[in-house]
Amino acid sequence: MQWLRSLLFIVQMYLAMAVLALVYIVPAVISPRGAYAGVHAYCRWVRLSARWMVGLKTEVRGEVPTDEVLIASKHQSFLDIILLCSVLPRPKFIMKKELVWAPILGWFALRMGCVPVDRGKRGAAIAKMLDDVAKGRALPGQLIIYPQGTRVAPGVAKPFKVGSAVLYRELGQDCVPAATNVGVFWPRHGIYRRPGLAVLEFLPRISAGLDQHAFMARLEQEVETRSNALMAEAGFQVEDRR
Template structure:
């Protein structure tokens, strides 16, 4: 490991200590409030503070900045926000721009004491991924209730974090939710995985970008919607990622990232 990488690893460790420590403390506070009083303005204030402070800590402690664009594409009223997912950054960077979000969260997270209680008080929707497709009807029913309460559903269509420029794998949950809820879907492209990788122990300097894209109208057939969502998110995410690489990033690109970038550049040139 180079001296530069070692220094960045130390900076990352300090960030994780602050990030995890603060998350535990705020989860205890918000979870207790959630159990006693349910959904409250104070609970939402804690969530907004958590997001804002994490963006600041990330920039100050690791050098990873945040830039979010395209908020004007989010329509008024209920909708689904379907975002690329590459790191925890995607959660707290998007949250402040979504009004009253209802995040789709895996069952295991919702079962954590205090954290899960806090998540429920913030309209999070539980999904049991071990049940596969059988879990989707229950998720859709919760999503409909959240829409009726004035929420916007936030979902990661791939269901898990992906490495930057890795092949996409969109799951059926987003398609079935789109068909059932009959609301617009706002795609979100991003490049955060360049700086905060899926399994990386180091968070690298640079500016992570997320972009809300024009909404996909309700009423399309399932396959047309799936292809359109995939194409707009992946095309813009690739563009943001290659653009950042061209401008120079703090992360030393490994062989796999270089190979993916070269393959995608070749495809774009055809």
């Protein structure tokens, strides 16, 4: 029964995406604010319908940043994107270039000021990322990067990449780490959605000005430690392999 509920939830989730895209396409063409409004409406609907249809409650903890800041978040599934975009006033992502061509998502992402990069060319990707971010500064907001570069399932160890430290240094902004346990309930692949409480938590700020080594060490320690604690809270024990 839960599998069937999950399937129905996923079907309506994508139908809602199409409907809301039509509702907000004109405001989004007129202004990026229209794109943000559409994304906020969609993400809040997904959270509401997940609770109602599959028993998956969601919670955002910590102080939600509203200024121009870098956010470095744990990434486990589409749900952490939903949670971030439901509460941040002007979210924009460092995203893989292929997503530009995703129906609806790609266009709205570009209107919001998201920055596509080619992950296959590391040095060129970082240079282009910095250039694109600099050009987009006229559209202030919360720039989100996933330090591990991709979705990472609970219990899987994957190193943090240097791109987040480069952005932190070049932008000269505070960094807000974010931890999550959403992968316990909403996996990277598959249909089944497990009932429970999925959490995304904003952690204390890392002030601008740390050197690369100190920043990366603190970021990884805080994000991984807190994510493991949130997963344990959800009943998933993670062996610390670091």
